Amino acid sequence: MAMTGVLRPGHVQLRVLDLDEAVTHYRDYMGLIETHRDSQGRVYLKGWDEQDWFSVVLREADEAGMDHMAFKVLDEETLWRLQGDLKKFGCQLERIAAGELDHCGERVRFTAPTGHLFELYANKDHYGNGIATTNPAPWPEGLKGMQAVRFDHCLVYGEDLDGSVKLFTEVLGFQLTEQIMDGDLQLAAFMTCSTKAHDVAFIRQAGKGKLHHASFLLKTWENVLRAADIISMKDIAIDIGPTRHGLTRGQTIYFFDPSGNRNEVFCDDSYVYPDTPVLTWTADRTGQAIFYHSRELNDRFMGVTTGA
Amino acid sequence: MLKGMERLGRKGIPVGCRGGGCGICKVEIVRGDYRCKRMSRAHISVAEEARGVVLACRTTPQSDLDVRVLGKIQRAVMRALD
Numbered sequence: 183m184a185m186t187g188v189l190r191p192g193h194v195q196l197r198v199l200d201l202d203e204a205v206t207h208y209r210d211y212m213g214l215i216e217t218h219r220d221s222q223g224r225v226y227l228k229g230w231d232e233q234d235w236f237s238v239v240l241r242e243a244d245e246a247g248m249d250h251m252a253f254k255v256l257d258e259e260t261l262w263r264l265q266g267d268l269k270k271f272g273c274q275l276e277r278i279a280a281g282e283l284d285h286c287g288e289r290v291r292f293t294a295p296t297g298h299l300f301e302l303y304a305n306k307d308h309y310g311n312g313i314a315t316t317n318p319a320p321w322p323e324g325l326k327g328m329q330a331v332r333f334d335h336c337l338v339y340g341e342d343l344d345g346s347v348k349l350f351t352e353v354l355g356f357q358l359t360e361q362i363m364d365g366d367l368q369l370a371a372f373m374t375c376s377t378k379a380h381d382v383a384f385i386r387q388a389g390k391g392k393l394h395h396a397s398f399l400l401k402t403w404e405n406v407l408r409a410a411d412i413i414s415m416k417d418i419a420i421d422i423g424p425t426r427h428g429l430t431r432g433q434t435i436y437f438f439d440p441s442g443n444r445n446e447v448f449c450d451d452s453y454v455y456p457d458t459p460v461l462t463w464t465a466d467r468t469g470q471a472i473f474y475h476s477r478e479l480n481d482r483f484m485g486v487t488t489g490a
Numbered sequence: 491m492l493k494g495m496e497r498l499g500r501k502g503i504p505v506g507c508r509g510g511g512c513g514i515c516k517v518e519i520v521r522g523d524y525r526c527k528r529m530s531r532a533h534i535s536v537a538e539e540a541r542g543v544v545l546a547c548r549t550t551p552q553s554d555l556d557v558r559v560l561g562k563i564q565r566a567v568m569r570a571l572d
Binding site: 488 | 511
């Protein structure tokens with residue numbers, strides 16, 4: 183079966199309190215590649231192994247948080263079909279013109295029941311990953327910092343978890359991969375539009391529109407440990423890690439950007455196919471689900487968010 | 491202020507993102523001189539900042555300070571974990 187519908191996370195637009203500090207963090211420390219600055223002053227970056235022009239947009243503002251997360255869909259026909267489906271679901275929709283973000287085509291913006299702004303788009307200019315497409319080298323030279331491979335996913339918090347899960351699974355065709363259940367109550371839902379452990383994840387919490395973290399892929403556990411070194415060397419605010427998650431099995435470390443938006447870098451999480459059973463963590467094992475080794479919840483990790 | 495507290499091994503002010511974005515380390519400066527870096531307006535309004543309500547992670551004391559802790563961490567997940 184070829185991939186159809188929603189393909190992958192396309193980009194996340196983050197609000198930062200100081201643009202220069204944020205660019206140093208994302209470009210020099212995390213190793214994202216700066217590809218553009220637009221007339222509004224927004225900075226565009228991408229992971230080294232991403233083909234499209236950008237996957238992160240930084241906008242200076244007087245609040246931190248996530249403006250929106252966008253997903254790339256297969257083609258324009260898919261984009262308009264999904265727009266129709268979102269409208270039938272009852273979402274508040276907005277069409278964002280091509281070029282509002284440079285190098286990006288028209289976007290369909292919708293508000294999820296948890297209050298988050300998401301978008302779909304079909305077209306974004308090609309940039310390349312710094313490697314030839316004929317007889318390619320395995321990696322490009324000149325990578326900096328943590329050498330983040332790609333923007334992988336966001337985890338967000340909101341009250342109407344059920345509504346957002348329904349939207350992503352029934353309308354956008356995402357597949358539930360793992361969950362935390364307290365009896366019949368779903369506390370956390372991890373979903374993919376491909377074969378990944380997750381492309382987006384939701385945790386139930388009173389409130390709307392909050393970002394828990396934006397996550398970036400690394401290659402190996404050694405890379406994650408090296409990221410931990412960089413976090414200390416550059417005096418970056420660490421949250422927790424390096425450690426392993428029970429949920430997704432990912433090996434991970436969490437830290438904060440200079441505005442307080444939480445970042446994750448991780449490697450080696452699990453994969454699914456449409457016939458893979460859903461994994462369930464019971465609420466009494468939430469500590470182990472999130473921190474497989476310490477098996478203890480951490481107030482700051484659970485409670486600190488930005489936005490809304 | 492927050493870094494100083496952490497270095498002393500104290501715990502009075504909750505520690506969040508340490509970057510002015512999450513609002514967890516909100517305090518009121520009751521007395522004393524200080525300087526602040528940019529703080530998220532989602533958590534500190536202009537009026538609050540004017541009357542000494544600030545984020546400890548963005549505040550540098552310039553004299554001894556009397557401080558009242560206002561912030562706390564909101565727990566995720568509504569039941570069964572505490």
